[in-house]
Amino acid sequence: MVAVSHDENRLRAVCLWKRAGKPELLWTRSSKPGDTDFRNFAAECGLSLGSEAESDKGRGKTAVVGFDSAGVVFYQIDVPSVDKKEIAAIVKLQAETRLPLPSEQMETAWRNGRVRDGQLSVTVAAARKDRLEGFVENFRDFEPTQIVLDCEGVIRAWRKFFGGSDEQAVVVNARSRNTQVCLADKGRLINAMSLDIGTEDFSDRQSSEELIEVGERFTQDMRSVLELFGCSESESVPIFVLSDSGSAVEAMASALASAGISAGQAPAEVQELEADKQIDPEQVYEYRVPLGLASMAIDGQVESLDVFERIYAPAGAQVKQHWYHSLTITGAIAVLMLMLLVGAQYGADVLNNRKLGRLQADAKFEQAIGRQKLIRAVAQQRPNILELISEINSGEVAGIKLGSFSFKKGQPVRLSGQADGDKQSYEFEKKLQDNKYIEDVRMTLTKDPKGEKLKFAITFHYRNFTKKKGRGPAGL
Numbered sequence: 169m170v171a172v173s174h175d176e177n178r179l180r181a182v183c184l185w186k187r188a189g190k191p192e193l194l195w196t197r198s199s200k201p202g203d204t205d206f207r208n209f210a211a212e213c214g215l216s217l218g219s220e221a222e223s224d225k226g227r228g229k230t231a232v233v234g235f236d237s238a239g240v241v242f243y244q245i246d247v248p249s250v251d252k253k254e255i256a257a258i259v260k261l262q263a264e265t266r267l268p269l270p271s272e273q274m275e276t277a278w279r280n281g282r283v284r285d286g287q288l289s290v291t292v293a294a295a296r297k298d299r300l301e302g303f304v305e306n307f308r309d310f311e312p313t314q315i316v317l318d319c320e321g322v323i324r325a326w327r328k329f330f331g332g333s334d335e336q337a338v339v340v341n342a343r344s345r346n347t348q349v350c351l352a353d354k355g356r357l358i359n360a361m362s363l364d365i366g367t368e369d370f371s372d373r374q375s376s377e378e379l380i381e382v383g384e385r386f387t388q389d390m391r392s393v394l395e396l397f398g399c400s401e402s403e404s405v406p407i408f409v410l411s412d413s414g415s416a417v418e419a420m421a422s423a424l425a426s427a428g429i430s431a432g433q434a435p436a437e438v439q440e441l442e443a444d445k446q447i448d449p450e451q452v453y454e455y456r457v458p459l460g461l462a463s464m465a466i467d468g469q470v471e472s473l474d475v476f477e478r479i480y481a482p483a484g485a486q487v488k489q490h491w492y493h494s495l496t497i498t499g500a501i502a503v504l505m506l507m508l509l510v511g512a513q514y515g516a517d518v519l520n521n522r523k524l525g526r527l528q529a530d531a532k533f534e535q536a537i538g539r540q541k542l543i544r545a546v547a548q549q550r551p552n553i554l555e556l557i558s559e560i561n562s563g564e565v566a567g568i569k570l571g572s573f574s575f576k577k578g579q580p581v582r583l584s585g586q587a588d589g590d591k592q593s594y595e596f597e598k599k600l601q602d603n604k605y606i607e608d609v610r611m612t613l614t615k616d617p618k619g620e621k622l623k624f625a626i627t628f629h630y631r632n633f634t635k636k637k638g639r640g641p642a643g644l
Contacts (some may be wrong), residue, residue: 171462172232173306173318176344177201179209182455184462184501191463192442196455196568206233206307215310232465234318234457237348237563238362239299240475241268243292244398255290257557263292273297279472281358291358293317293473304480314465316474319360322410323352325460329411329441329452338399340409340431341456342417344368349390351397357473357609361393367416368425383423390429392532407431412453442578556630557582560600567592580608580634587613587622597626605631 176635180199181597183194203644207370215231241412243266244433258277277299304315307442313324317454322341326332326581334340334355351359357435358579369382399405407424411433424431436449452459556575560583587593594612600609609628616623629635 169462169466170215171321171465172209172213172231172312173457173461174204175320176346176459178205179204180455180458181209181213182458182462183213184459184466186466187442190442191440191466193447193459194443195449197453200313207309209312210307215476230465231310232314232316232461233312234321235303235315235476237317237319238361240293240295240317240360242257242359243294244359245290246287247280247290247294249286249288255280255288257356259290259292263294263473265315269296273618275300275475275477275479275607277475277477279356279473281353286385287488289357289358291473293475293477300476300479302573306475309483312483313565314472315474315480316461316464316472317360317475319348319350320357320464320472321457321460322350323355323357323460324454324464325354326352326408326410326434328463328639329409329436329438329456329616330460331437332408332434336405338394338397338405339434340407340420341620342367342420344408347386347420349393351399361396363389363393365389367414367420370416370419372415375460379419382554383419386420386423387427390424391427394429404430410453410456411435412450448502456564494635515581521546552553561643575630575634576636577633581630583626586616587639589622593622593624600626600628 170181170183172179179199181197183196184191184193186192187555197209199212210231244261245262247255247262249609252260263276263278264381266404267274267276273296274294276292276294278290278292281291283289289452294468300394301366304416319341322339323332326339326637327334332355339350339352343366345364345368347363347365347366348477349361350357363386365382365386369386370379374382394405397405408429409417409421409424410432411421413433413435419429421433436452438447438449438452441447441452441459442524506513518611557573560570568585570585572582572584587596590613593611596613597609600606607629609626611624614623
């Protein structure tokens with residue numbers, strides 16, 4: 169497994185293979201300062217390019233590339249611990265209200281965290297789509313197996329080669345001109361920030377006054393990052409500074425300690441890494457990021473925050489498509505839908521508990537029968553808003569942009585939006601008609617006076633929730 173990472177003004181790479189369950193370092197490579205040409209460096213690392221890659225298939229050469237996490241923003245979202253499909257819809261709605269750019273210009277990825285008090289913590293990573301596409305073009309010729317955020321490699325390196333653990337911790341990766349601050353939980357990245365202060369600012373060339381000034385600035389920035397991470401000083405989340413035992417890293421840790429921020433140095437360890445030639449801790453520290461990336465890949469750890477999932481796929485794989493349309497729904501609608509979901513679930517739970525309490529006095533058989541009837545009754549009366557949105561957006565129809573959405577019990581569902589033309593609008597209408605839960609689809613089309621597109625309005629009934637209840641002879 170070859171891993172390549174961008175280390176400020178140069179590229180670094182390592183080659184690992186696993187023997188007897190333990191990673192072995194075969195070689196390391198570094199480009200010259202200022203040389204960040206991926207194509208030339210890939211050739212130096214023995215990675216096949218272009219047509220050569222086709223003939224090299226099956227020879228076991230695989231590569232993982234690290235992407236600089238400075239171009240990624242992270243969000244922590246708490247959602248109800250419900251079905252995975254519902255979680256995906258909730259995360260999408262919440263994430264779109266926080267993105268700095270329109271959703272069609274961003275790529276996102278998410279994964280689950282801890283469950284506390286019925287709430288699931290979710291980490292969301294987002295990056296500009298055009299920046300990801302530009303990055304892919306740099307190394308498309310040698311088709312790496314995977315692209316991983318370099319901060320994921322930092323966390324893996326800390327655990328594997330710097331004595332880290334599964335506990336929640338802040339890991340500080342100081343580089344020459346900047347510093348990555350990563351929050352890890354159970355050995356996984358859940359947040360990251362980049363500071364514009366690095367080891368060069370703490371070098372021996374600085375005067376005492378300059379060191380004091382940069383130390384104050386560094387500790388102030390660290391306090392801001394810890395607050396953003398939700399790590400108050402009273403919680404005592406441990407802070408580890410990856411260390412090469414040099415004076416600059418020691419000065420950074422000392423500055424934090426002087427400001428009352430407890431931070432310990434984490435020196436590199438070599439016992440977890442085999443090599444034909446003797447390897448020293450300084451070399452492990454120098455290649456810590458590609459070592460972490462290679463270790464992840466060689467152990468088959470694929471559960472990364474993959475913001476490239478829909479941008480890049482290696483040869484033989486297909487780029488995945490969104491399971492949803494890019495809905496143009498305001499943040500207010502997103503909040504309303506979340507409130508409806510939580511409220512409906514709460515009401516159902518209260519009703520469930522009351523009914524079951526009365527059933528407890530009956531025989532076990534009758535109690536089981538009553539429980540099943542109750543579950544069916546609640547399911548029939550609870551409108552699942554997120555399920556409806558998923559049904560609307562199942563299967564992709566190009567050229568359709570949805571605008572508004574209205575759902576009220578006892579009334580038809582109403583949608584509006586615009587289509588590129590007649591063909592797209594009729595395809596969307598047919599998709600709804602073919603859905604087994606949707607009935608009586610009616611569409612009206614009008615020409616957009618400002619352009620060539622068509623505006624549409626659609627009404628339909630969804631299950632039994634949108635149909636008015638009839639009254640029988642007894643007034644029921």
